[in-house]
Amino acid sequence: MTKTDIATRVYNHSWKLDPIIRSLIDTDFYKLLMLQMIWKLYPDVDATFTLINRTKTVRLAEEIDESELRDQLDHARTLRLTKKEAIWLAGNTFYGRSQIFEPEFLTWLANFQLPEYELSKKDGQFNLQFHGSWMETTMWEIPALAIINELRSRTVSRSLGLFTLDVLYARAKAKMWEKVERLRELPGLRISDFGTRRRHSFLWQRWCVEALKEGIGPAFTGTSNVLLAMDSDLEAVGTNAHELPMVAAALARNDQELAAAPYKVLRDWNRLYGGNLLIVLPDAFGTAAFLRDAPAWVADWTGFRPDSAPPIEGGEKIIAWWKKMGRDPRQKLLIFSDGLDVDAIIDTYRHFEGRVRMSFGWGTNLTNDFAGCAPREIDGLKPISLVCKVSEANGRPAVKLSDNPRKATGDSTEVERYLKFFGQEDRIEQKVLV
Amino acid sequence: MTKTDIATRVYNHSWKLDPIIRSLIDTDFYKLLMLQMIWKLYPDVDATFTLINRTKTVRLAEEIDESELRDQLDHARTLRLTKKEAIWLAGNTFYGRSQIFEPEFLTWLANFQLPEYELSKKDGQFNLQFHGSWMETTMWEIPALAIINELRSRTVSRSLGLFTLDVLYARAKAKMWEKVERLRELPGLRISDFGTRRRHSFLWQRWCVEALKEGIGPAFTGTSNVLLAMDSDLEAVGTNAHELPMVAAALARNDQELAAAPYKVLRDWNRLYGGNLLIVLPDAFGTAAFLRDAPAWVADWTGFRPDSAPPIEGGEKIIAWWKKMGRDPRQKLLIFSDGLDVDAIIDTYRHFEGRVRMSFGWGTNLTNDFAGCAPREIDGLKPISLVCKVSEANGRPAVKLSDNPRKATGDSTEVERYLKFFGQEDRIEQKVLV
Numbered sequence: 001m002t003k004t005d006i007a008t009r010v011y012n013h014s015w016k017l018d019p020i021i022r023s024l025i026d027t028d029f030y031k032l033l034m035l036q037m038i039w040k041l042y043p044d045v046d047a048t049f050t051l052i053n054r055t056k057t058v059r060l061a062e063e064i065d066e067s068e069l070r071d072q073l074d075h076a077r078t079l080r081l082t083k084k085e086a087i088w089l090a091g092n093t094f095y096g097r098s099q100i101f102e103p104e105f106l107t108w109l110a111n112f113q114l115p116e117y118e119l120s121k122k123d124g125q126f127n128l129q130f131h132g133s134w135m136e137t138t139m140w141e142i143p144a145l146a147i148i149n150e151l152r153s154r155t156v157s158r159s160l161g162l163f164t165l166d167v168l169y170a171r172a173k174a175k176m177w178e179k180v181e182r183l184r185e186l187p188g189l190r191i192s193d194f195g196t197r198r199r200h201s202f203l204w205q206r207w208c209v210e211a212l213k214e215g216i217g218p219a220f221t222g223t224s225n226v227l228l229a230m231d232s233d234l235e236a237v238g239t240n241a242h243e244l245p246m247v248a249a250a251l252a253r254n255d256q257e258l259a260a261a262p263y264k265v266l267r268d269w270n271r272l273y274g275g276n277l278l279i280v281l282p283d284a285f286g287t288a289a290f291l292r293d294a295p296a297w298v299a300d301w302t303g304f305r306p307d308s309a310p311p312i313e314g315g316e317k318i319i320a321w322w323k324k325m326g327r328d329p330r331q332k333l334l335i336f337s338d339g340l341d342v343d344a345i346i347d348t349y350r351h352f353e354g355r356v357r358m359s360f361g362w363g364t365n366l367t368n369d370f371a372g373c374a375p376r377e378i379d380g381l382k383p384i385s386l387v388c389k390v391s392e393a394n395g396r397p398a399v400k401l402s403d404n405p406r407k408a409t410g411d412s413t414e415v416e417r418y419l420k421f422f423g424q425e426d427r428i429e430q431k432v433l434v
Numbered sequence: 435m436t437k438t439d440i441a442t443r444v445y446n447h448s449w450k451l452d453p454i455i456r457s458l459i460d461t462d463f464y465k466l467l468m469l470q471m472i473w474k475l476y477p478d479v480d481a482t483f484t485l486i487n488r489t490k491t492v493r494l495a496e497e498i499d500e501s502e503l504r505d506q507l508d509h510a511r512t513l514r515l516t517k518k519e520a521i522w523l524a525g526n527t528f529y530g531r532s533q534i535f536e537p538e539f540l541t542w543l544a545n546f547q548l549p550e551y552e553l554s555k556k557d558g559q560f561n562l563q564f565h566g567s568w569m570e571t572t573m574w575e576i577p578a579l580a581i582i583n584e585l586r587s588r589t590v591s592r593s594l595g596l597f598t599l600d601v602l603y604a605r606a607k608a609k610m611w612e613k614v615e616r617l618r619e620l621p622g623l624r625i626s627d628f629g630t631r632r633r634h635s636f637l638w639q640r641w642c643v644e645a646l647k648e649g650i651g652p653a654f655t656g657t658s659n660v661l662l663a664m665d666s667d668l669e670a671v672g673t674n675a676h677e678l679p680m681v682a683a684a685l686a687r688n689d690q691e692l693a694a695a696p697y698k699v700l701r702d703w704n705r706l707y708g709g710n711l712l713i714v715l716p717d718a719f720g721t722a723a724f725l726r727d728a729p730a731w732v733a734d735w736t737g738f739r740p741d742s743a744p745p746i747e748g749g750e751k752i753i754a755w756w757k758k759m760g761r762d763p764r765q766k767l768l769i770f771s772d773g774l775d776v777d778a779i780i781d782t783y784r785h786f787e788g789r790v791r792m793s794f795g796w797g798t799n800l801t802n803d804f805a806g807c808a809p810r811e812i813d814g815l816k817p818i819s820l821v822c823k824v825s826e827a828n829g830r831p832a833v834k835l836s837d838n839p840r841k842a843t844g845d846s847t848e849v850e851r852y853l854k855f856f857g858q859e860d861r862i863e864q865k866v867l868v
Contacts (some may be wrong), residue, residue, distance in 0.1 A: 005600075083667045087525035088518060166439075233517045 020143075020150045020202060021076040024112065025085050025226035027142040028196055029094070030238035032226065036105045037244075037272050038135045047134035047247060047398075049141060050391040051126060051148070052409060054432055055384035059124030063380060064151045066121060072147045077114045086110055088230050095235075095276045114140055134393070138243065141388040145197040148386060149368070153200050156380035164375055169204075171373035176208060176366075179342045180215035186349050191216070191360040192237045193223040194337055195367030198383050198434060205367045209234070212366075221359065237361075239277050239305075240269060242400050243390045245284040249418070250393040258421060262290055266298065278302045279335060282318070283309065283403045285418060288425035291321045299325035303333030303357070309403040310428065311336045311348045317426070319356055329356040337361035339434050341369070364434035383434045406432045454577075454584045454636060455510040458546065459519050459660035461576040462630055463528070464672035466660065470539045471678075471706050472569045481568035481681060481832075483575060484825040485560060485582070486843060488866055489818035493558030497814060498585045500555060506581045511548045520544055522664050529669075529710045548574055568827070572677065575822040579631040582820060583802070587634050590814035598809055603638075605807035610642060610800075613776045614649035620783050625650070625794040626671045627657040628771055629801030632817050632868060639801045643668070646800075655793065671795075673711050673739075674703060676834050677824045679718040683852070684827040692855060696724055700732065712736045713769060716752070717743065717837045719852060722859035725755045733759035737767030737791070743837040744862065745770045745782045751860070753790055763790040771795030773868050775803075798868035817868045840866045 025032075038045070053060055081089075086106055094100045101109075115136040118129045128144065130137040157165060183189060193212065199205040209228050212220045222235030229236035248261035262284060270278065278301040282290040287309055299322060306314035315336070319329045334356050336348055345360050352358055370381040389409045390398045399410030399418050405427055408415055459466075472479070487494055515523075520540055528534045535543075549570040552563045562578065564571040591599060617623060627646065633639040643662050646654045656669030663670035682695035696718060704712065712735040716724040721743055733756060740748035749770070753763045768790050770782055779794050786792055804815040823843045824832045833844030833852050839861055842849055 083526070084522060084664060088521050091521035091525035092517070230518060 017071050017075055019075045020072050020147045021079065022202075023085065023227045024079045024081050024114075024139075025089070025230065026146070026196070026202065027139065027226060028194075028224040028238050029226050029229070029236040030224065030240055031139060031142060032089070032101070033238070033273065033277070034240055034244060035109075035135060035138060036101055037268060038138060039105055039108060040102075040272065041268055042134055042247070045134045045247065045251070046132060046392075046394050047137050047243075047390050048392040049130045049137045049144075049388050051128035051144060051386070051388050053125055053384060053386050054406070055386070056125075058379070058384050060148065060152070060384075060386075061121040061126050062124050063155050064126075064148065066119070066126075068151060069126070069147065070119065072151065073117055073119070073144070076143050076147065077116075079114070081110050081112060085227075085230065089226075092230075092236075095237075097275065097277075100273070112136075112139070114143070117144075128388075129391075134247065134390075138390075141243075142197050144388050145386055146199060146202070149198055149383070150201045152380055152384075156378055160374075167375065168370065168373050172204075172370050173207070173211075175369065175373060176211055177215065180211065182342050182346065183216055183219065186219075186346065189216070189219040189345075189349060189360075190221045190358065191219060191345070191362055192221045192235075193225065193228075193366055194238070194361035194363040196225045198364040198386065199367035200370065200381075208367050224361070239273075239279040240265075240281060242281065242284045242307075243398075244269070245281075246390050246398040246400055247393040249285065250390075250396045250398040255421070259293065263293075263295055263298065266301070276302055276333075279333070280304045281307060283307050283401075285401045285422040286425065286427060287314065287317065287403050288427075289422040291317070292423075292425075296325065299327050303335060305335040305337055305361075306403075307338050308407050309338075309426070310430065311338070311340075311344060312351050313428070314403065315348070315352055315356070319352075330354075331357075333357040333359060335359045335361060337363065339364065339432075341365040368434075385432045385434055401427070403427055404430045404432065406430065451505050451509055453509045454506050454581045455513065456636075457519065457661045458513045458515050458548075458573075459523070459664065460580070460630070460636065461573065461660060462628075462658040462672050463660050463663070463670040464658065464674055465573060465576060466523070466535070467672070467707065467711070468674055468678060469543075469569060469572060470535060471702060472572060473539055473542060474536075474706065475702055476568055476681070479568045479681065479685070480566060480826075480828050481571050481677075481824050482826040483564040483571045483578075483822050485562035485578060485820070485822050487559055487818060487820050488840070489820070490559075492813070492818050494582065494586075494820075495555040495560050496558050497589050498560075498582065500553070500560075502585060503560070503581065504553065506585065507551055507553070507578070510577045510581065511550075513548070515544050515546060519661075519664065523660075526664075526670075529671075531709065531711075534707070546570075546573070548577070551578075562822075563825075568681065568824075572824075575677075576631050578822050579820055580633060580636070583632055583817070584635045586814055586818075590812055594808075601809065602804065602807050606638075606804050607641070607645075609803065609807060610645055611649065614645065616776050616780065617650055617653065620653070620780065623650070623653040623783060623794075624655045624792065625653060625779070625796055626655045626669075627659065627662075627800055628672070628795035628797040630659045632798040632820065633801035634804065634815075642801050658795070673707075673713040674699075674715060676715065676718045676741075677832075678703070679715075680824050680832045680834055681827040683719065684824075684830045684832040689855070693727065697727075697729055697732065700735070710736055710767075713767070714738045715741060717741050717835075719835045719856040720859065720861060721748065721751065721837050722861075723856040725751070726857075726859075730759065733761050737769060739769040739771055739795075740837075741772050742841050743772075743860070744864065745772070745774075745778060746785050747862070748837065749782070749786055749790070753786075764788075765791075767791040767793060769793045769795060771797065773798065773866075775799040802868075819866045819868055835861070837861055838864045838866065840864065 089101055090106055115132045120127045130140045193209050209223050222237040223229050224238040226236050244265040245262045248265045252258035252261050280301050304318045315334050322329045340362055364383045368383040397411045397414045399414045401408050523535055524540050549566045554561045564574045627643050643657050656671040657663050658672040660670050678699040679696045682699045686692035686695050714735050738752045749768050756763045774796055798817045802817040831845045831848045833848045835842050
């Protein structure tokens with residue numbers, strides 16, 4: 001006999017909306033760390049964030065219904081920090097440190113609301129922008145990306161039958177578990193989930209995170225997703241992102257300030273945080289330029305996160321620099337986080353084993369890898385290279401060069417100016433998949 | 435088409451145990467407040483807690499399988515405070531006060547484990563006892579009661595078909611909702627859930643609590659269940675219980691100390707807590723005796739919880755005492771919590787309206803009222819009067835007289851001695867249903 005719980009069924013079928021974002025802390029932990037710094041040091045800076053789809057062949061505005069997108073963005077704007085979340089942020093230990101968030105900051109955050117958005121369509125793409133105070137607009141990056149990516153998945157799901165869906169997820173689980181088994185073979189591996197922004201869906205990310213927790217145990221060092229960290233008693237991980245040097249550079253009033261910008265934000269960071277949070281993200285305007293001009297104290301920081309150079313070449317250059325600066329790389333940490341999958345993780349791990357401390361931030365290929373899982377190839381299941389980047393600060397254009405020219409963002413004239421200023425050394429063109 | 439999620443189905447069907455208690459904070463809030471006091475002031479006292487089934491006609495050991503009971507008790511002993519729970523206890527505000535729990539206490543609690551139990555059967559009843567340190571055995575009261583009550587419900591559920599079960603819960607929900615509608619008519623009503631110990635099941639308690647939250651809004655002032663308070667962002671409520679004066683009286687070495695015992699624990703309490711937590715529970719050895727001998731400062735406390743006298747008579751006597759002591763009852767609080775249902779709540783509310791502040795702790799009739807809901811009368815669905823009381827402290831017998839002789843507990847010779855000592859004034863025999 002089949003039994004239907006009528007109330008549940010009617011409830012499930014009469015939702016006006018199945019929200020993608022159900023919590024303000026369904027975001028990356030580094031956003032909160034950066035937010036506190038912005039709130040404290042840059043409360044008067046305006047910043048515009050802009051959605052950029054680098055996978056031009058995917059015409060997002062044709063795959064996703066604009067009104068559905070608006071409904072999801074509007075719903076995210078209704079969210080407030082819950083009491084339990086506020087208590088957890090105040091009381092939890094992050095990176096071994098208690099009270100990493102100041103009480104005044106949390107009081108402010110308790111009333112936080114995502115600001116308004118501007119949405120239009122052009123040439124099959126969405127033009128989505130967030131204008132306003134940096135300490136408000138910055139919080140849109142992750143939910144905006146997660147919403148668009150999950151709406152893409154839902155478009156696909158609607159076209160599939162129940163058994164096809166069942167088999168799709170069964171295969172994706174089997175595929176994920178094979179990765180888990182390969183990772184288990186690396187002793188002392190440290191890996192964490194960085195996959196919120198490009199996840200297939202919230203529920204699928206949660207499944208992957210819980211599978212890693214069960215599957216690789218202590219090698220799984222945490223998740224960047226604050227909500228999942230809270231709910232699953234995992235460490236929340238992540239430090240800072242490109243928006244810090246990008247805004248600092250955009251605000252520079254002369255060449256001297258522009259040259260100093262990448263290091264100024266590190267000084268700012270160090271005023272608020274220490275220890276394992278002192279991770280340098282060196283590639284905003286090219287890692288070679290960053291290392292060439294870095295003040296000596298940068299070598300005191302705990303580690304680097306090479307994010308756009310090929311991991312082995314990128315890591316070697318940082319190790320060489322540490323040696324030049326008289327540091328022992330075995331005391332230092334490299335965090336790899338650029339488009340990793342299991343092969344790249346294993347190769348990188350084997351290459352550097354014993355020479356440097358390593359940690360891997362596993363993103364899109366953890367939380368959105370359905371390749372080969374559908375009964376036929378479905379384009380909508382392929383992750384795209386979607387980002388939401390700061391594009392202006394106080395009305396001035398913000399730019400990222402990156403170690404990979406294909407990951408550069410910003411106005412092309414301005415990119416040219418930065419390239420002349422910082423130089424092009426060691427920039428390597430690589431295909432950007434995610 | 436019917437769709438079965440095979441992994442979920444197999445998982446559900448292969449549980450060795452469906453745990454009744456899944457969290458150490460699935461308990462009453464007052465246990466934690468009392469625990470902190472015991473931990474701080476009485477860490478060396480031993481106390482035995484004993485299960486007492488006052489509904490002798492129900493032969494528990496015939497309704498419930500002993501090995502199932504052992505499995506549930508054993509499972510509860512595997513529980514530890516989770517990180518999220520510890521953070522929430524440390525960071526949440528209780529009764530408007532932050533950090534009500536000392537950091538040292540929470541550190542101790544983080545390693546807390548329920549102690550061993552002694553279980554045997556005699557004459558169709560379970561003989562269940564917890565021996566050891568008071569600050570360990572006290573924590574068994576609520577989970578032990580909740581486990582036995584839910585095992586009774588499960589025995590019934592197993593005998594019912596799927597549609598019968600569906601109709602049973604549908605009717606129970608309808609019945610509950612009628613109560614909600616009647617309570618809505620009382621302006622300024624303050625009512626909270628006190629129903630953990632005698633709940634039909636955890637899931638049903640959660641349903642009732644969430645229904646009250648939606649149904650009566652701000653009139654629902656919280657739940658005594660700490661886990662539900664955390665998960666549903668409700669206030670955790672409750673202050674202290676009879677075990678405090680019972681242990682203090684058992685430890686008294688002479689008549690002078692026995693006479694002082696009920697007030698000594700109030701002084702202890704006041705060393706740790708203040709404000710709305712200053713609620714007197716006057717009936718351990720009879721309310722009349724308590725008021726007769728009470729020091730003047732007892733009238734400074736915020737309120738009384740008459741727990742075994744009929745609510746209207748009991749309340750009137752306390753109001754008369756406040757007036758005699760020169761206090762304005764309208765500034766004082768009466769908390770009614772003895773076997774209430776909607777009729778008693780409404781009568782009591784109407785009787786005292788405008789003359790005293792009132793609050794209602796709604797227990798068994800909130801979380802375990804299935805009368806008339808089953809297609810035929812099922813004895814196993816009727817709540818029983820089951821308690822788990824302190825019976826010895828440091829090897830000396832512990833006794834409760836109560837305002838209702840049928841609620842007295844303890845060795846009968848010792849009860850006689852206490853009755854002679856405290857007197858029998860105003861004790862009224864009433865049927866004890868729950």
